[in-house]
Amino acid sequence: MINIDVSKKLHGMSGDMLLDVSLEVKEGSFVALAGESGSGKTTLLRILAGLESADGVISVDGEEWLRKGKSTPVQERGIGFVFQDYALFENMSVLENLLYVTNDKALAQHLLALTELTALRNRRPSRLSGGQKQRVALCRALMSRPKLLLMDEPLSALDPAMRTKLQNEILTLHKEFETTTIMVSHDPSEIYRLASEVVVLGEGKVLERGSPKDVLLKTNGSQKFSLEGELLDIVKYDVIYVAIISIGQQLVEVVISASEAKVLELGQSVRVSTKAFSPIVR
């Protein structure tokens, strides 16, 4: 069990803000940290890693990492951290990057085999693609068999197809190592596939937490499906109005009424939903 109760004054782009978060994370769980940019997700992750100072308490399986200003140095926390830009050691080969953490050749070979990197083990990071670098970063983070794995938007720089592939790999590794994992992510489908719990941060506070299904699925009442999107344009054809909305990776057209067209503003986020209509005739 990981108990987190930390606070820290942040000087964000939109003025000063107090990060104040209380959380419990169960052993072996996979928690996604979501929220708008500037809500303090990355800072919270860095505080957990010991890369940034904070007030409060962090205790992991009874071990106190932070209490009354006394902080366990990052080196002694035994965590894995996947940086957004991977931060591989450029002067070392893939295998050397892993062995730098612990000289456990068997574990390194095993991780490389799991992530299909064995053939690339002697390459320098500068000669790897984004997806390959990401996998090396993940393997390196697991080399210390960490109690806690922290990932800062690990897949944000990759294209959608590569994301899906790597999500599966993260899931495989999570199942095999059963590492308690906290991941910062913006992508609802990613969160839904990977996480067992979502914590939504806003302005440095926990706004919402629960299972991905409860937090992310926006349908309620009699709606049968509901999609979130961004309103790109409203086009008038004769007497009808057509809204062009970007949902996920797709653009869709939806017919709207003249009164709706007046109220909606371009660029706003909208929800497209429909109710069931199934007449029954006896």
Add this chain to the structure above:
Amino acid sequence: MIETLANLDWYPFVLSFELSLITALVLFMTMLPLAWWLSQTNSKLKPVIEAITALPIVLPPSVLGFYILMALSQNSPLGKFFYETFDVSLVFSFTGLVVASVFYSMPFMVQPLQSGFESLNKNMLEASYVSGKGRLETIFRVALPNMKPALLTALIVTFAHTVGEFGVVLMVGGSIPDETKVASVAIYEFVEVMDYTQAHIYSAIMVTISFVTLLGVYIFNRQQRRFL
């Protein structure tokens, strides 16, 4: 001509290179922690320290030489201490030259190292800390190997700059043959006594060595960039 070359006194060159090598090594060991600190700190003292370490670039060598002479002479507490304790005279001696050169060439070691450290991806250093490695291991196994051009520039330019120093050396060391008479001072003396043949030979040797050294640095840096 061949006879002149055969009878050439090579000792000023030996002295120059010995002095430069020792200076570069002393500066590397002492300035590495300082450059690292400067690259990582947000302290209000940082600009003050940066200004002090950059001073030798702008000061006339005579000013530097004068102060060093004052500080190291046997009339000063420091000079007296060294003379009485270690029986070492810090002025008009090789040891004194090393001390003076260390001050004179300091910015050429600090600045490339500092900017090298600053250009590194901070996350890469943090990744090393997360991997359980301390600061020393991070510097030697991650930071320095990823800034080889800066490292080489710092070492070679410090070395070359010390070979090329003249004013400070003359003031602090004088021109004692086989002790403090380095190549640059030897050339000055040849010119003074109008022995232009020797002055030509010495100068040509200096130009050649300096050019080859710098060329080597630039070629290395170019290759490093191509591999990245």
